[in-house]
Amino acid sequence: VVTDxxxxxxxxxxxxxxxxxxxxxxxxxxVADELRSRIVAGALACGERLPNETxxxxxxxxxxxxxxxxxRVLASQHLVTTLRGVHGGSFVTEPDPASVxxxxxxxxxxxALTPTLxxxxxxxxRLLVEPTAARRAAERGDPGAVRAITAAAKVEPNPDDGHRxxxxxxxxVLAGAGNILFSLLITPVLEVLRSRMARAPITRAELNEVHxxxxxxxxxIARGEAVQAxxxxxxxxxxxxxxxxxxxxxx
Amino acid sequence: VVTDxxxxxxxxxxxxxxxxxxxxxxxxxxVADELRSRIVAGALACGERLPNETxxxxxxxxxxxxxxxxxRVLASQHLVTTLRGVHGGSFVTEPDPASVxxxxxxxxxxxALTPTLxxxxxxxxRLLVEPTAARRAAERGDPGAVRAITAAAKVEPNPDDGHRxxxxxxxxVLAGAGNILFSLLITPVLEVLRSRMARAPITRAELNEVHxxxxxxxxxIARGEAVQAxxxxxxxxxxxxxxxxxxxxxx
DNA sequence: TACAATTTGTCCGTATGTATC
DNA sequence: TGATACATACGGACAAATTGT
Numbered sequence: 138v139v140t141d142x143x144x145x146x147x148x149x150x151x152x153x154x155x156x157x158x159x160x161x162x163x164x165x166x167x168v169a170d171e172l173r174s175r176i177v178a179g180a181l182a183c184g185e186r187l188p189n190e191t192x193x194x195x196x197x198x199x200x201x202x203x204x205x206x207x208x209r210v211l212a213s214q215h216l217v218t219t220l221r222g223v224h225g226g227s228f229v230t231e232p233d234p235a236s237v238x239x240x241x242x243x244x245x246x247x248x249a250l251t252p253t254l255x256x257x258x259x260x261x262x263r264l265l266v267e268p269t270a271a272r273r274a275a276e277r278g279d280p281g282a283v284r285a286i287t288a289a290a291k292v293e294p295n296p297d298d299g300h301r302x303x304x305x306x307x308x309x310v311l312a313g314a315g316n317i318l319f320s321l322l323i324t325p326v327l328e329v330l331r332s333r334m335a336r337a338p339i340t341r342a343e344l345n346e347v348h349x350x351x352x353x354x355x356x357x358i359a360r361g362e363a364v365q366a367x368x369x370x371x372x373x374x375x376x377x378x379x380x381x382x383x384x385x386x387x388x
Numbered sequence: 389v390v391t392d393x394x395x396x397x398x399x400x401x402x403x404x405x406x407x408x409x410x411x412x413x414x415x416x417x418x419v420a421d422e423l424r425s426r427i428v429a430g431a432l433a434c435g436e437r438l439p440n441e442t443x444x445x446x447x448x449x450x451x452x453x454x455x456x457x458x459x460r461v462l463a464s465q466h467l468v469t470t471l472r473g474v475h476g477g478s479f480v481t482e483p484d485p486a487s488v489x490x491x492x493x494x495x496x497x498x499x500a501l502t503p504t505l506x507x508x509x510x511x512x513x514r515l516l517v518e519p520t521a522a523r524r525a526a527e528r529g530d531p532g533a534v535r536a537i538t539a540a541a542k543v544e545p546n547p548d549d550g551h552r553x554x555x556x557x558x559x560x561v562l563a564g565a566g567n568i569l570f571s572l573l574i575t576p577v578l579e580v581l582r583s584r585m586a587r588a589p590i591t592r593a594e595l596n597e598v599h600x601x602x603x604x605x606x607x608x609i610a611r612g613e614a615v616q617a618x619x620x621x622x623x624x625x626x627x628x629x630x631x632x633x634x635x636x637x638x639x
Numbered sequence: 640t641a642c643a644a645t646t647t648g649t650c651c652g653t654a655t656g657t658a659t660c
Numbered sequence: 661t662g663a664t665a666c667a668t669a670c671g672g673a674c675a676a677a678t679t680g681t
Contacts, residue, residue, distance in 0.1 A: 453648095
């Protein structure tokens with residue numbers, strides 16, 4: 138006799154796609170929901186290995202294919218990682234800011250193609266967060282972060298690298314603020330701007346001015362001059378704004 | 389003869405999980421990558437219907453089960469939606485801020501369980517964004533938004549609803565700012581705080597004071613008093629901080 | 640180097656459920 | 661009511677990957 142653990146599994150309000158009433162929730166969703174709630178509730182510890190797909194299917198009363206579809210969903214949400222081989226299987230993944238940033242970047246990229254999210258919104262968010270990030274980085278004075286910021290400011294700008302050096306500097310400042318939420322929101326924003334500015338015409342003079350600004354800001358941060366760092370970053374972003382408007386072919 | 393479109397598909401740097409070199413990327417990942425790049429490149433328009441699973445499998449040279457696993461991945465990323473029935477199938481989904489907010493909420497909830505993300509970080513982000521949101525809401529004076537904010541401020545606080553009314557007000561102000569990025573970052577933050585504060589002891593007097601603050605802020609926004617709205621919100625958050633510290637049993 | 644063991648990856652065939660016409 | 665065209669689900673088989681002996 139196969140025990141069907143899903144038969145009367147109660148509704149779990151957390152993190153689920155909302156299902157219209159009356160609509161039948163497919164089995165792979167129910168399996169994914171159940172495993173997810175076990176993971177977030179801590180019943181399955183980080184790094185712990187799940188039973189193999191065959192056993193999972195048996196215990197849920199579903200086929201292996203159904204289990205696999207559920208695992209694909211959980212893997213996309215960075216809740217499990219599955220490996221092949223003898224010591225393979227599905228393992229509970231530890232939360233990782235980098236993957237959240239990647240996902241948010243993709244989502245913002247999609248939203249930026251709609252009227253929901255304009256370039257002004259991206260610029261406004263930068264102007265709100267980045268000066269504060271510069272100030273916090275200067276206040277903290279974390280040696281590693283300061284080193285990273287200084288190094289990023291030193292990189293010679295190259296028109297061919299798609300503003301990579303430029304954005305790396307800003308990402309370094311955000312990381313230096315010591316609040317992961319700053320990077321979390323703005324790094325994807327930078328990525329969206331970068332993808333939009335690819336191959337935008339930019340003169341050598343403009344590039345050099347930006348480079349100078351960066352070194353100026355980095356120097357303030359390195360000397361722990363919080364207020365000056367904040368103001369320099371604000372000025373930098375304000376000066377950059379018209380360039381964005383000119384360079385962007387959308388919005 | 390089956391055409392294998394995947395054989396020499398070039399690496400697409402966008403949005404993929406990084407694969408260790410030498411590691412073989414499973415077919416369902418390659419199929420998902422290919423479909424994803426077609427979608428984000430615009431080769432498949434929003435709302436457009438994909439071929440059915442059998443045909444997709446044929447065109448990619450893989451089986452239907454593999455196609456289904458790929459579709460589950462894309463569905464988790466809100467890139468496609470699949471429906472059953474005669475006119476069912478998989479459709480390219482339009483980007484939707486609400487689902488991004490849901491996902492980010494889940495991810496932040498997981499991160500908040502690690503030392504990566506502390507309560508101070510959440511509070512700092514609120515203190516950075518929300519006063520500005522209040523100012524922008526007052527500046528814009530969008531009638532619908534003002535109505536929503538005023539209505540949210542009127543709701544009588546109820547100790548049993550888990551601070552729901554409180555957070556609804558803040559969410560309304562964020563939405564009123566007119567920049568989706570504000571809601572995008574802070575609404576998940578509010579959700580994390582709410583889940584942590586569930587059943588935290590709170591006195592009727594504190595509840596009333598919070599309620600008063602909200603009405604005060606809402607009045608400023610309704611009258612278009614931008615600077616006062618910003619300052620009132622800042623004050624409200626600062627006053628709230630010690631309560632959070634007291635109520636939170638973690639961090 | 641070869642081989643065995645374990646687990647995921649992939650495939651096929653078939654049957655069922657669901658929504659529309 | 662039935663026909664149609666989808667997704668959903670099952671079970672079994674074999675291939676491929678990885679590690680240990």
